[in-house]
Amino acid sequence: MTASPVTDLPTVDWVDPAELRSDPYPIYRRLRAEAPVAWVPSVRKLLITSFSGCLYGEQHPEIFSSRVSNAHMIRAIGGRPMIRKDDPEHAAERSTVNPTLRPKAMKERWNAVFEANARAAVDALEERGPETADLNSDYARPLASQNLIDLLGLRDVDVETFARWSADFIAGSGNVLEDDEIWARCDRSRAEANAALDSLLPYLRRVPDDSMSSLLLQAGLPEESVRANIFLTISGGVNEPQHMVTNMVLLLSQHPDQAPDVESDGWGAVFDEAVRMYTPIAMVTRETVADSVVDGVGVPSGAQVGLILASANRDEAVFDEPDSFRVGRSDHRHLGFGSGAHMCAGKWAAESSIGRIAVPELYRRLPGLRVDEARPVTWDGFAFRGMTSLPVTW
């Protein structure tokens, strides 16, 4: 057998960061075709856009480390959360929250909470009315916030404040341009969130429950780690389920023939295909700690790498007509939740709370729900991407 030739890492100079935020998919398509493993100076990262390359990165944490240098996330939330650690350090923290995030805990503990929250949120949306309702701000955001407030066991914080903390932490985590205004609001939100934990954590030490915060405490982690992981959860746990509400409704509005009956169990498949189509966590960051070869291209040690999961999920090498929304496609798995030790901890919670509860509840109560063509749909984000407005009517 002859060894496959290893090609040098190409540099791609045509990627415009503004375009990545406004319309990334044509860029990903071109990168996959021309340079699926490439150094992209405009985003200061080595971007991997093929399915095979992203999977390789995810499956080889001994090369693609999560201990990324100069991580803005650590500056944003004031500590190093588990997502920026490797096993076994990461596993020691991650394993503490897993028990309350498995499917059984959803069924026995959380689904009733998610259902009550969804019913209350539809009430509020209905009150808003079919002329002005925005599914993002009037349903998806407050609902995703309330669900996460409950999962974390927080008390005495309103959904809008909580959603602002999340948005500010995310903005700080992505503040590669070191914008002072972003750091200022990130710091203010962190101070508010820390104040909330100052009263919550002593309470949970006395009266433990099955919330994520309580489980982190019960495991005996240092309080700094407990806080960092709660803030990580606040950062990552609002935007993504929020975006999945709007993604599903937009796609079903465009493809009404693929909407399952509200009482059927076909909603998991709709959720899954919507995650593939509009992957809310478009990129995960890693740092190489050894030389490797990815898709035949030499990747040096010490490189900051962006695995573009949103691109992997549209890779024509593994998906048939990847830009088509096809509920129940069985040609290939997608990488929307990542793959490996850092697979999204909230995967089951999101599938349940959004896919199987929040979205079907909308159609149960408002059977005529659809996108309001008279008002504009807006999108934003590169690493984290979703709709900022989805006007709906019914």
Next chain:
Amino acid sequence: MPTVHYVQPDGSETVLEVPEHESVMRAAIVAGVPGIVAECGGQAMCATCHVYVRDGDALELPEMGEDEDEMLDCTASERTARSRLSCQLKNLDGIELTVEVPERQL
């Protein structure tokens, strides 16, 4: 070092020597054995490294934990008395083990 035979639904077989501390799942991922997806990387948060163990009763396998038992209720291919999550099969101390890879993991 345990020897593991991975048998595909079509009967084809891969044989690997698995380092003591490594799981049957991880060895399959590193070697690219088809049909072992292992989405969660070995923390019993998914059921995509499901295998059927052949003649498991005669072997000293790690006992099934509560988490593994729970996740085995979520397999894409039918759970049987021989079902295990291959990420939980490790420290096998020199035995020879045959696992059948199911038709589907998703």
